[in-house]
Amino acid sequence: MQEIWTCDKTLLRLLSSCPLLKRLTINSDGGTIDESGDLTMADLFECLRGIEYLTVWCFIFLSFLPLPRKLPTTLVHLKHLCMECVCFCHIYALPIFVLLIRSYPNLEKLKLVVTEDEVLDESYMGSSTLEDYSDISLEYLNELEILHLRNIENGLVFVKLILAKSPVLKKVWIFLWDELPKDDKLQISEILLxxxxxxxxxxINVS
Structure with a gap:
């Protein structure tokens, strides 16, 4: 497993020199990547063609705004994607997920680790809808796991999208935020089920 904490041309050279690398974790102490410079998401993912297991912090992709509709590089080898520090109430959360889904046609397992909503400035908060995402398809996804789900509106929008676009999905584990009121947990469970x-x-397992 290779773990990366910066994103610059040095990183790209490193990744390009490791064509047999299968597992990669990309993190950032500050959430986003200040040293990304003129790098784009396309530059980064061009070096990840052979990656099968990828773990990445969600906020890292905010370093590459504006987001393209689809990456020019399709990562056909990626099977397992784990996204950490996910904040469903962020205005770019759903667009980031949809962009990645469009680029990972053979994804088999998706795991999301949700963070607290309070870390955001209000200017970055907003609701999401499923409009313009009718072309999404997860033909091979069979496992979905979400930890610490708490935001009812946007979180459920995303889960509904996955459920509606995954024809071979077998196992769904949703672990709700521990401090959610009991009534909220019951409401979310009823909606998801x-x-x-x-x-x-x-x-679908909700707990």
Whole structure:
């Protein structure tokens, strides 16, 4: 497993020199990457063609705004994606997820670790809808895991999108934020367990 804490041309040279690298973790002490310079998401993902297991902090992608609709490099080898420091109420959260989904056609497992909403400035907060995402498809996704889900509106929008676009999804684990009121937990559970699903074999577990 290779772990990276910066994103610059040195990183790209390192990744380019490791064509057999299968597992990669990209982190950043400050959330976003101040040293990204004129690098784009396309530059970064061009060096990840062979990666099969990727762990990355969600806020890192804010270093590469504006987001493209789709990356020119399709990561056909990526099977497992873990995104940490996810904040569903961020205005770019859903666009980031959709961009990555469009670029990972063979993704089999998706894991999200949600962070607290209070870390955001109000100017970055907003609601999301499923409009313009009708072309999304996760043909091979069979596992979804979300830890510390708490934001009802945007979090549920994302889960509904995954359930509706994953025809072979088998296992869904949703672990709610411990400090959510009991009534909120019950409401979220009822909504998730009644969502329309593209897969007839999916089992949804909410706790």
């Amino acid at each position: 009644s969502c329309p699903c593209a897969s007839p074999m999916v089992k």
